[in-house]
Ligand SMILES: Nc1ncnc2c1ncn2[C@@H]1O[C@H](COP(=O)(O)OP(=O)(O)OP(=O)(O)O)[C@@H](O)[C@H]1O
């Protein structure tokens with residue numbers, strides 16, 4: 375029997391069935407509406423399972439904020455602090471101890487964990503939460519976990535959870551695992567459609583809607599906007615409309631410090647109301663106490679890889695039906711609520727049902743390298759819900775071969791292993807290694823940090839400016855990123871030092887005229903390192919030839935690795 379809890383939640387009705395299913399089998403799919411209790415109750419309910427045997431339950435969350443907040447909530451439910459029975463591990467920090475039995479981790483952290491230890495020593499169960507988001511790492515994590523379960527760890531429990539998921543498809547992937555569905559809703563949410571005018575900016579209409587919602591109903595408000603820029607503009611418009619000292623307006627997006635994010639999702643102070651202006655990072659997993667109004671722009675920003683130019687950009691699109699339902703669900707978590715939608719009701723039917731899985735449109739070079747590390751050169755050998763597209767695979771393989779990470783048979787090379795060990799997109803890992811050989815490893819590592827942390831160093835398209843700002847930034851996130859960059863550079867230095875003389879592809883490219891180190895000489899009228907913008911990057915070698923007499927090695931990175939420098943569109 376699973377343990378009982380003081381506060382009843384809708385999911386409680388299926389906990390017995392879930393316990394029985396996982397006692398008798400090793401996989402299950404759990405589908406339950408937003409707010410039912412999947413994230414914060416199910417892991418706790420499994421704590422007394424006989425198969426746990428003092429081992430851990432790993433819970434995958436799509437975002438760091440979700441990992442921290444869910445750990446916080448579960449620890450609170452147990453009357454403990456985070457890091458005791460319940461802990462978390464994310465890129466910039468972890469709170470776990472020997473006593474930890476439930477670990478909330480981001481999906482990327484889990485992929486690395488299982489690649490490094492395919493047997494998942496000490497882990498009894500892996501729970502894939504919010505699986506409908508279908509990030510590349512979640513798909514990879516599930517494929518690897520299933521492979522490990524079939525080949526090495528029959529006793530490993532796999533549970534896939536989601537509010538809006540085609541459960542049958544996932545169940546089939548897991549060897550016809552049982553699907554447990556819970557119908558119980560949290561609280562009712564009334565949906566009101568406001569429509570959207572073509573003649574006024576989105577932010578102005580959103581600010582109008584929020585001001586109206588504040589007048590019409592009590593409670594705090596959660597507002598969904600596509601990105602940080604729209605959040606800032608809406609905040610300005612709202613400042614002109616709302617002059618009430620009891621209303622606090624706070625932004626919430628990925629580029630903010632963890633502590634600032636955690637304050638944004640804390641309940642409003644006594645007698646106060648809160649308006650949280652958020653991107654889709656608040657779409658799943660989070661409960662903000664007191665929020666009973668959601669205002670949804672219906673727009674989302676998603677990454678799209680463009681193979682022709684090797685860039686991933688952020689694209690603004692209509693949110694999927696699954697996403698807008700998740701957003702609405704935030705209004706009914708602690709009491710009945712209301713959701714305003716900035717579109718007309720009939721348009722809801724024309725939204726795509728689900729957000730496109732990342733695997734269908736992403737740069738697959740990391741995935742292919744990870745699979746090679748796993749010993750698989752053909753992804754069809756693994757259980758992917760959607761197969762990685764052949765053209766993207768082909769391109770990833772040829773890039774990895776060019777980077778020296780795969781051999782002619784598609785097997786991972788020793789070089790590939792050290793690149794993978796950096797936990798970076800392979801191009802960026804290669805950039806650090808080659809730069810180290812030119813004496814600019816630390817610079818390159820800082821560039822990699824800026825490029826993999828959205829908004830770090832600001833949002834300038836000039837990388838010089840971004841790096842300068844990053845180096846001056848005293849925030850917690852920036853200093854964690856600097857430590858991480860330093861670790862990458864040291865890791866590369868250690869591994870390179872352990873090798874004998876190494877011929878570098880980059881040194882031959884750079885020619886003899888390059889100075890040996892990357893210090894000094896930055897800017898000074900020489901070409902900007904890279905423009906993270908819209909124009910396709912010229913053939914790297916061509917640009918490098920153009921600049922080879924004037925650039926410093928680290929600037930050369932902008933030529934040789936022009937694509938890498940724009941690996942992630944950091945704007946917005
Ligand atoms: N921090 C919190 N403060 C107050 N109540 C909370 C908090 N976290 C969770 N709850 C309560 O627990 C319920 C279940 O939350 P949980 O996040 O586990 O649901 P879920 O099924 O995972 O939802 P979703 O699909 O939206 O992620 C919420 O509806 C809310 O009533």
Ligand SMILES: [Mg+2]
Nearest residue numbers: 412413658659
């Ligand atoms: Mg959840």
